[in-house]
Amino acid sequence: MTFPREGYDLLYSETEEELRSAVRALLADRCAPPAVLARAESGRPHDPALWHTLAAEIGTAGLLVPEKFGGQGAGHREAAVVLEELGRAVAPVPYLTSAVLAAEILLGCDPAGSAHTAALLRELASGRQVCVPAVPLTLAPGAPLPAAVRDTGGGQLTGTVTSVADAVAADVLLVLADTGLYAVPVAAVTLTPLVPLDLTRPLATVTLDGAAGTRLADPATARAAVAGALLSGAGLLAGEQLGIAEWCLTETVAYVRGRHQFNRPVGSFQALKHRLARLWLDVASARAAARAAADALATGAPDAPLTVAVAQAYCSGVAVRAAEECVQLHGGIGMTWEHPAHLYLKRAKADSLALGTAGHHRALVADFAELPAP
Template identity: 80%
Template sequence: LEGTVTGVADAAAADVLLVPTTDGLYAVEPGAEGVAVEPLVPLDLTRPLATVTLRGAAGTRLADGASAVGAVRRGLLAGAGLLASEQLGLAEWCLNETVRYTRERHQFNRPVGSFQALKHRMAQLWLEVVSARAAARNAADALASGSPDAPLAVAVAQAYCSGVAVRAAEECVQLHGGIGMTWEHPAHLYLKRAKADSVAYGTAGQHRATIAELVELPAP
């Protein structure tokens, strides 16, 4: 096997690497001859990435071309659908933490959460989180039940939830004020994870293009 793939999550800690090729799906031992795994410095340090390079590496064939393509597609679909639930949880934490903080933080002898401008921002975020919850749960249900609409449900969830997670994390940092900009507060960890998640299984734009194709409404 020959080739290089960048940005492989947890490749440095993996016991087996699954390598899709034009003629099948192969299992490769990370420590085998001809296999190089080079750790990278990712934006989200809680999810390590690495570059995997194969130079004449030996692999065990697990599936032929057609079966391999189907298996990889199913795996990527399930991963994207489950990632929407992670993005939902991330957005919910950011919203809850922001509401808690703005209730406790006082300026001019009043909780900052009582200021109308901040109320509007958190109310809008709450509406987006509720919609993200519906999209993520629909995707999870479609995957669990084997629904033929699972590709569409997952694409909708990813197209929407990725943006909500990033916006929730950004609002969490901003509405925490000075403390939100420090390393001591965990808000930056959620922002980094949200940014990383937004491209992990394709961007929101790519998923919107998938939706257009599935409902036969392609862009001009």
């Protein structure tokens, strides 16, 4: 393992800032906290109209997809900016699962050599179809890949995969079986919704009972593609965690400035100043870690696995701490269902388990650094 190089580009480019402005304006108009709460209460959090605008009209679904396959030909830095804004809004859209994980898997399956893979990638990049990997959301980079699905012959797949994120919003599932990777229409499987902690990112159990799938890759290629997608997903998830933390810090500072007690703003009390100052430092460090991971993925740096592990090991905890401080420092209103703070706490907690826990990523850092376990 090569250790971190010098010269990370942590600054946002003009193009990235323009993309951020477009996504933030859309979410401010169409994904305000009351709307997210209402959809969460309904049990159907996904907003197809919002996803169409975000994915197709703004073009974010194809940021990681080359132009020859109908995408924008951008990269991980731009996708990380989108995820930061989605984290700020706890937006109920399948961006991480479809535009990041599924796109990376399809790109790893040689779309230039497969007409079906290329066509599916074009549909994904255009926003016309939502494609979701049928793997547990908790599956981490560097962990053994599951062998829950087997091919009983002729592409007839049988097995059960639990905790699949956004399956209820998908049109196509990417299923890793013993004989390779298959594209399976959602209509061919049985989805059993689960009760998730994060109401904005639904989970389901996927049951395949002789479901017919189209083979996209052989077993070795499929497993390598899934492993690469998990690495990219974990690195870009740090951007979402950064967005959560930034929203929580901004909203908490605004609240304690305006909330008065003993005829003075509660934010003027020294104890609260210290807590918020520490949180600001945490968020600033998380921004550096998340940007470093996105830059390493975008440039194909050899130390990308280490940089991603560092980002996840750090940003995961910062997002949870920021959300906890947001709830606590908002006092009584922070504990109510009507205030959106609980949505951020739940997303932060769920993200701390997604694509590997902080403990898993710390173990990876130790392995890369050849540090023996105690």
